[in-house]
Amino acid sequence: MSGHAPQNAVYAVCVIFTLFMGLIVVARICTRTLIAKQTGIDDAFICVAAVFSLMYCITTYNQAEQGMGLHVWDPAIDKVQMSLFFWCALWSYYAALGFTKLSILMQYAYPY
Numbered sequence: 001m002s003g004h005a006p007q008n009a010v011y012a013v014c015v016i017f018t019l020f021m022g023l024i025v026v027a028r029i030c031t032r033t034l035i036a037k038q039t040g041i042d043d044a045f046i047c048v049a050a051v052f053s054l055m056y057c058i059t060t061y062n063q064a065e066q067g068m069g070l071h072v073w074d075p076a077i078d079k080v081q082m083s084l085f086f087w088c089a090l091w092s093y094y095a096a097l098g099f100t101k102l103s104i105l106m107q108y109a110y111p112y
Contacts (some may be wrong), residue, residue, distance in 0.1 A: 010064040018057040025050045042106035049099035052092045059089035 025046060032039045060068075066082040 007064045007068075010068065011061060014057045014060050014064075018054060021050060021053055040106065040110055042103045042110070045099050045103035045106055049096045049103060052096035052099060055092040056089055056096055059085045059092060063089060 028046065029039075029043060032043055063082055063085045066085060068082065
């Protein structure tokens, strides 16, 4: 064992949790529009967070294709492209995290 996650594990975790996130956001939006008939700014923020989370999943998936989890001296790794995906993943992760926190704060600031 090398101590690194195999690429298949990265793919599985990335896809499964992104699908789970999508289902939760769709259930929330459907509940707020169809049952409660009242949406708020918090729903808009969580939708933006879902888009950034999807971007994070895509960039992480691409990192695994470019050699994430392999040794840095492995000649098969395209270091420039992998670092580009790393920075895109980093920014999209923090954007998703920030918009999720803003959504939670807006639930407190603007309750029903």
